[in-house]
Every structure is written in structure tokens, then in C-alpha cells.
Amino acid sequence: MRVFIAIPLPVDLKAKLVALQQEFRPLPLEAAWVREAGFHLTLKFLGDVDSTQIGSIFSCLTATAQRYHPFSLSLAGVGVFPHESSPRVLWVGVQDVTGDLKHIQQTLDARLIQVGFPSENRSFAPHLTLARLKRVLRRGDFLATLKVHRETVLGQVDVDHIELVESQLHPSGARYSIVNAAHFPRATATSESG
Numbered sequence: 001m002r003v004f005i006a007i008p009l010p011v012d013l014k015a016k017l018v019a020l021q022q023e024f025r026p027l028p029l030e031a032a033w034v035r036e037a038g039f040h041l042t043l044k045f046l047g048d049v050d051s052t053q054i055g056s057i058f059s060c061l062t063a064t065a066q067r068y069h070p071f072s073l074s075l076a077g078v079g080v081f082p083h084e085s086s087p088r089v090l091w092v093g094v095q096d097v098t099g100d101l102k103h104i105q106q107t108l109d110a111r112l113i114q115v116g117f118p119s120e121n122r123s124f125a126p127h128l129t130l131a132r133l134k135r136v137l138r139r140g141d142f143l144a145t146l147k148v149h150r151e152t153v154l155g156q157v158d159v160d161h162i163e164l165v166e167s168q169l170h171p172s173g174a175r176y177s178i179v180n181a182a183h184f185p186r187a188t189a190t191s192e193s194g
Contacts, residue, residue: 058179
């Protein structure tokens, strides 16, 4: 099974991301555009795992989720990796005002190390990929469009659970299915719950 751990996005925000892609699509560039079904906030990509490992992975998710309460993230700002002179990834920023997202990712990473998954070798930079850019012709036009959307605010994501997602690769693109979900306890719940 090819799996990853992610926070899902509401349908209305996915639609806004698709609309934002439409602002860039007419530009002269070669790109692999993320399909609407592919929009989710990845916390950790695990890759190909044996089905016998799913139980221990989900235990890590559950133990992590129990430590947090529902919180909100904002999707705002458009940028590129690695830099504007050589754009390779077009992304939308994720604003984590509470710091909960970063803490959840670190907690999850630490727990998964204990069950045999290597630690992330890059620092966590939360974002949503709109496209992987192969070639940008007339970079000036591209950068002008980027500048227009640099401060664009798409909306808020209310986070109350994390998901273990399977990605099945097909010629028409990846298909995603939720293997399991670990919900955060409500703020009114006691620490003994669950």
C-alpha cells in the first residue's frame, strides 16, 4: 500500500484552489497540475508499506491525535519553490498561527521513527502544491501573475482529525481512499477520554 498522513480540505476550499490554478493555466508554461482530488495537507509521506504495518501506523496517528484539540489554519499567499529565478513548484501557503500543525507533524514524526519510519530530512514547510513546473516561458508574465496573488486569502480550514490515506496510481492519475482517521478530543473532554 502506498500511503501518507494528511489533513483533508473542505470542498469549498478545493474549488477555490482550482479557480486559482485557472489564473495561471493560460500562461505559456509546462506544468503538471494537481487535480482537485489531490489537494490535501500532507503531514508525512510514508510511501509503500506492508499491510501488516498499517496497525502500528494508525496507533501512531491515534496517540498523536489524543494530544491535541481542534484548531484552525488559514490558506493564504501564493509562492514558488525553490525561488522565483527558477520556479519548480507553485504553491499556496498554510498559516499555522497556533503552531499546532507543526507540533502535530513533529509528534507524528517522532512516533513513526519508533515503528521504523525514517525522520523527515527537510524542515516542515506547510503548503499546498498547485502545480509542478517543468518550464516557464516568459517568466515576466508568470511573475506578474504571481505578484497579483501573493497576498490572496483563500479561507480557513477547521482541523479536527488527521487521516491515513492510500494513494493508488493509475494512468488517469492517483486515486485516494481514506484508510482510517484519528479524531482530536473535543476541548470539553477530559484527558482520560479515549
